[in-house]
Amino acid sequence: MSGIILHHYPQSPVSEKVRVGLGIKGLAWASVEIPRIPPKPLLMPLTGGYRRTPVMQIGADIYCDSQCILREIERRHPEPTFYPGGAAGMAWGVGRWTDGELFSQVIKLVLGAAGDALPADFAEDRGRLYLGPDWAEGLERAAADLPHIAAQIRGQFGWIDQRLAEGRRFMLGEAPGLPDALAYYLVWFVRGRWPEGPGFLAQFPALEAWEARVRAIGHGRPTAMDAEAALAVARTAQPETQEAADAHDPQGLAPGMEVTIAPDLDGGEEAVAGTIRAVNRETVAVLREDPRAGRVCVHFPRVGYRVTATPG
């Protein structure tokens, strides 16, 4: 066993990205199904307030955000590599496009097209999360703007199709890698959650053939675990993360400092507080104590997250 516990739910597209990553690595992992909307009472003790999906746990180390999760999977299980052909830095840059602009357009398309069919609590939660406080108008605007949004996605899926039309089996060549997981989850979401998705995707033959190859990779070997058991794993383990400093940190962050960490731009309400344990240019990890989870170390990416020193 890899010791990996993934907290996720089947319909979550970002979780599908990580599940494909686990498939590429051929790993065995434990699967905890979490609620689709807050409260998430058995997950919050682990993350300290981060509510997005998925979250990875290994003992008492908790990894938030798919960027941080996939990087840690690569570190612990370097073979087969996520970067065939040596594409490491470039592959993460691709992620800023797929998880940024492209992800928000796909979300707008799916939510806008679903309109009144969305359950009210789900619409409010996701509306607020992705469209901000004026989410109700945002949803109406998206519903009225679907042809434009689809045109934006069409152009970008066209880039993926072009890349694959050149005879590559996967984005980087013969072997699957990180860019496949990064692009696949959005295609999976458009196909499964937008009623017009299958017809839309039929205009991209190379993309569809690749999609079938990525689907065939599967998800590795998941085994169901219940959330209480995962909490017990955290409680009985100690964080494995060693103290680490970074002399060049632009914010002067260092082990021992009290900070809060939240998704940049829109994540104020889900800030996680803790004491820095390790910091480098790509990740920051904080220690926190929780009555149910014990002492845990929670890891975040630097890119896309804001770390704020706690005053005093």
Ligand SMILES: N[C@@H](CCC(=O)N[C@@H](CS)C(=O)NCC(=O)O)C(=O)O
């Ligand atoms: N940047 C995050 C985004 C995660 C994200 O937005 N996940 C969606 C589900 S696919 C989410 O959290 N939705 C709200 C929820 O599950 O409570 C990542 O890469 O992990």
